[in-house]
Amino acid sequence: QVQLVESGGGLVQAGGSLRLSCAASGRTFRTYAMGWFRQAPGKEREFVTAINWTGSSTYYADSVKGRFTISRDNAKNTVYLQMNSLKPEDTAVYYCAADRWGAGGAAEYEYDYWGQGTQVTVSS
Numbered sequence: 001q002v003q004l005v006e007s008g009g010g011l012v013q014a015g016g017s018l019r020l021s022c023a024a025s026g027r028t029f030r031t032y033a034m035g036w037f038r039q040a041p042g043k044e045r046e047f048v049t050a051i052n053w054t055g056s057s058t059y060y061a062d063s064v065k066g067r068f069t070i071s072r073d074n075a076k077n078t079v080y081l082q083m084n085s086l087k088p089e090d091t092a093v094y095y096c097a098a099d100r101w102g103a104g105g106a107a108e109y110e111y112d113y114w115g116q117g118t119q120v121t122v123s124s
Contacts (some may be wrong), residue, residue, distance in 0.1 A: 002024055002032070004097070005019070005022070007023070009094060009118030010121070011122075011123065013029070017085075022080075024078070025077070033089055034099070035047065035051075035097045035110075036042060036050070037088075037096075037118075038056060043092075045108065047061050047064040047106040047108075049061065051104055058107070067084050067086075068081060070082075072101060094118050
């Protein structure tokens with residue numbers, strides 16, 4: 001069992017930056033692919049980005065490409081989401097997720113463990 005705890009959310013003005021962290025319990029974290037998803041009010045949860053277990057491969061949704069960066073520190077059991085040039089449409093609850101078996105894809109069903117989420121609000 002893996003527990004995921006997100007932190008770093010908050011209120012920021014458009015054009016600003018935030019860094020989200022997702023701390024994982026368990027020694028097997030380093031073997032899992034990790035992803036970030038988000039859910040805006042009244043919308044379905046959507047894929048944001050993913051990283052494989054070594055950190056050598058990343059994948060981004062078109063809406064965040066060039067603005068967001070995912071990274072991981074396996075020694076700290078933590079995955080990060082650096083968000084720059086934030087826009088009001090980035091406002092959402094952000095969730096991290098762990099994929100035990102794969103390379104980390106864009107589909108929710110690929111992920112086995114989920115955090116509780118952290119709120120990001122971008123004001124215009």
